[in-house]
Amino acid sequence: MNLEFNRPLPAPARDVALLVGRVVLGVVMFAHGYQKMLVNGIGRTTEGFETLSIPLAIVSASFVTVVEFAGSVLLILGGLTTIVCALMGVIMVGAGVFVHYGNGIFLADKGWELVGVITVCLLFFAAVGPGRFSLDHVVRRLQDKDRRELELATS
Numbered sequence: 001m002n003l004e005f006n007r008p009l010p011a012p013a014r015d016v017a018l019l020v021g022r023v024v025l026g027v028v029m030f031a032h033g034y035q036k037m038l039v040n041g042i043g044r045t046t047e048g049f050e051t052l053s054i055p056l057a058i059v060s061a062s063f064v065t066v067v068e069f070a071g072s073v074l075l076i077l078g079g080l081t082t083i084v085c086a087l088m089g090v091i092m093v094g095a096g097v098f099v100h101y102g103n104g105i106f107l108a109d110k111g112w113e114l115v116g117v118i119t120v121c122l123l124f125f126a127a128v129g130p131g132r133f134s135l136d137h138v139v140r141r142l143q144d145k146d147r148r149e150l151e152l153a154t155s
Contacts, residue, residue, distance in 0.1 A: 011132075018131030019078075025121050026076035029088060033068030036061070054098050064091050075125070078134020085126035092119040 009017060036045045042061055049057035049064075068091065071084040092115050100112040107113050130136050 015132040018125075018128070019133040021121070022078060022081075022125060022130055022134070023076050025118070025125070026072045028118065029068050029075060030072035033065060033070075033072050036065040037069045052098055054094070060094075064094075067091060074135075078130035078136050079139075081130040081134065081136050082126050085122040089119055089122040089126065092122060 008014065036042075040048070042058075042065060045065055046058045046061040049061045054060050067084075067087045071088055074080050074084045075088070096112050096115045096119065100110060100115050103109050104111040105113050105116075
């Protein structure tokens with residue numbers, strides 16, 4: 001049985017899919033970071049974290065706010081993708097543990113379904129990378145070019 005339809009996407013289509021997925025995920029994370037930084041502010045965000053019994057509320061609120069706000073921009077651009085996704089993944093696990101997991105799965109009950117999906121998407125990008133249409137790819141190409149030029153100069 002020939003399953004030609006069951007092959008991975010060609011590289012250009014795969015890179016477009018990675019770009020779209022990264023941008024959508026980044027926009028979702030940016031909305032949360034924007035809300036914490038510019039709508040609620042660190043003060044109200046810290047108060048919310050204290051209400052939820054999140055340890056070291058001021059430190060946690062500051063860390064989460066900065067990583068969600070700045071990290072989401074990096075995610076959209078595809079910069080420092082593995083690090084940013086790992087940090088955001090830790091944040092989402094914390095959100096699940098301290099806020100959502102005790103409420104069941106459904107979002108309507110403040111459950112963990114959205115947190116779970118976001119966490120898995122972050123894990124995916126941490127593992128697979130941002131694709132060709134990203135700052136990480138540009139930096140890698142420039143580093144490779146510099147390395148080749150150095151090898152030629154020293155040989």
